[in-house]
Amino acid sequence: MRAGALSLVALTLATILSIRPIRNIAFEFFLISHIVLIMIFLIAGYNHAQIGYYGSYIWPALFVWGLDRFIRLARVIWNNGTFRRKRDxxxxxxxxxxxxxxxxxxxxxxxxxxxxxxxxxxxxxxxxxxxxxxxxxxxxxxxxxxxxxxxxxxxxxxxxxxxxxxxxxxxxxxxxxxxxxxxxxxxxxxxxxGCPPDLRVFSTCIFVAGGSGISYTLPLFLNLIRENARGGRSAVRRILFIWALRDENLLPWFSKTLTEALPHAKSSLSIDSRVYLTAPPINTSCSSASTVSGKSDSAVKTTTVRSPVDYHPYIKLSPGRPDIRRVLHDEISACTDGGSLSVDVAGPTGLTAAVRRALSSDAAGPRAVLKGLPAITLHVETFGMST
CATH class of the missing domain: 2.40.30.10 (Translation factors)
Structure with a gap:
């Protein structure tokens, strides 16, 4: 009975500590406490159930967990070449x-x-x-x-x-x-x-990313260019890439990636890249003074706003937030080749919710297919467990 009570208390605490506000405030505490409490729940639950000869309902869970840990450890050793002779x-x-x-x-x-x-x-x-x-x-x-x-x-x-x-x-x-x-x-x-979607079967692909959500959309975008360059089995004829971000300092990295990738795309592939700066950078200057051995040294640091010509010409730079509903509806209306359309979104909850609302409206919902508009498939990638 003590083991059963301990198991129930551990499961109750794990449930309470799993609610979203606690995960958002202290995610690492949630993660570690969750692992510890579930282990207590399984071990104490086994001791409680074994008296009635029902332990066989619990110990397989411990076995599966141990097997998963062992396989992951083996993968880490293999992926990182820990015990290889010619290890770099x-x-x-x-x-x-x-x-x-x-x-x-x-x-x-x-x-x-x-x-x-x-x-x-x-x-x-x-x-x-x-x-x-x-x-x-x-x-x-x-x-x-x-x-x-x-x-x-x-x-x-x-x-x-x-x-x-x-x-x-x-x-x-x-x-x-x-x-x-x-x-x-x-x-x-x-x-x-993970099991990401295969986008080669769609005729039009729309990527919508917010901030670091580009980590999900950019590889899919680059892979479609790769498939187009090598003449693979890809039905994609148009790609619309949308990225909303706050800090312009990320654009040189993105511009460099496009510079390396876009020359390999064939002319049959239409690519439209739009970047929206939700908080445009402002010219600022700050000064600081320090005294060393009685002498004062001043340093002035200035942040300058770059011009759009400093980036790849395919990047269309715009201030403010994108009008998701209008952009998606325009692309859906323009897709008249009879193919299907894929929308992939990764970013904050507000951005993904805006995409869902736009695609569930009459202009893009199930009724639109009956009117001759393309079928739409939506893929949503969330940032992580804390969101």
């Missing part, structure tokens, strides 16, 4: 670069690691985490093969992550990147995971 020391390091005030670009070199576009992987950074084996999932913002259509055989692949620094682990990573600007940290990968 650089494969255990990640390059960390601060792109903006709260966004970190983290990249790793891997030779025997492959993934599908928009899959995610768990990243272990022992020097950043509070616990040695603490892992966090991030969507891979790159593709495994080259954009020109060729495959990588024995070459190293760039596993790129775009991480937004918020609280806990990501805040410590942001502080580290801010201190070192561009440095390396020990890193290990577990993955890949």
């Amino acid at each position: 020391p650089s494969q255990s390091l990640a390059t960390v670069e601060l792109l903006s005030e709260d966004t970190i670009l983290m990249s790793l070199k891997r030779r025997d690691f492959s993934w599908s576009p928009s899959q995610h992987a768990y990243v272990i950074l022992p020097t950043i985490s509070n616990l040695p084996f603490e892992s966090h999932p991030f969507t891979i913002a790159s593709i495994a093969d080259k954009v020109d259509g060729t495959q990588r055989k024995e070459e190293e692949r760039d596993v790129v992550f775009l991480v937004k620094g918020c609280n806990g682990f990501t805040k410590r990573l942001r502080d580290h990147a801010s201190t070192h600007r561009m440095g390396t940290v020990p890193a290990y990968l577990d993955g890949p995971y």
Whole structure:
């Protein structure tokens, strides 16, 4: 009876600590407490049920959990070449670069690691985490093969992550990147995971991203260009890429990615790239003074606003938030080739809700198909468990 009471208390606490406000405020506390409390629930529940010879209903759950931990450990060892003789020391390091005030670009070199576009992987950074084996999932913002259509055989692949620094682990990573600007940290990968959609069957693909949600839409976009470049089985004829962000400092990285990818797209593929700056940068200057040995040194730091011509010509830069309803309805009305349409969205809850509302209206809902408009498939990617 004591074991049963303990098991029930652990499950009740795990349920209370799983509500969204607690996850948003203290996600790492929720994660660790959830693991500990569920382990107590299973072990104490087994001891309670075994008296009535019902333990066989519980111990398989412990076995499955242990098997999952073992397989993940084996994957980490294999993906990171821990016990290989000819192991490249650089494969255990990640390059960390601060792109903006709260966004970190983290990249790793891997030779025997492959993934599908928009899959995610768990990243272990022992020097950043509070616990040695603490892992966090991030969507891979790159593709495994080259954009020109060729495959990588024995070459190293760039596993790129775009991480937004918020609280806990990501805040410590942001502080580290801010201190070192561009440095390396020990890193290990577990993955890949996820089953992203295959967009090659659609004639029109619309990508909508908000902030770091581009980590999900960009690989799908690059993969469609790759399929088009190598003459693969792709029915895609038009791509609309929409990215809403607050910080313009992320645009040079995006512009560089387009510069490397777009030359490989054939003329039969129509590409429209629109970037919306929801909080346009303002010319600001700040001065600071410091005194060393009785002398005063002043430094002035100025942030300048870039011109749209500084970026790739395919980028259409606009201030403010995108009119999601109007953009989607215009694209749906223009899709008259009889094909189907895919909408992929990743970003804040407000952005995904706006896309859902636009696609559930009379102009784009089920009734629109009866009027001859294309069938629409919606894929939504959320940021993580805390949202």
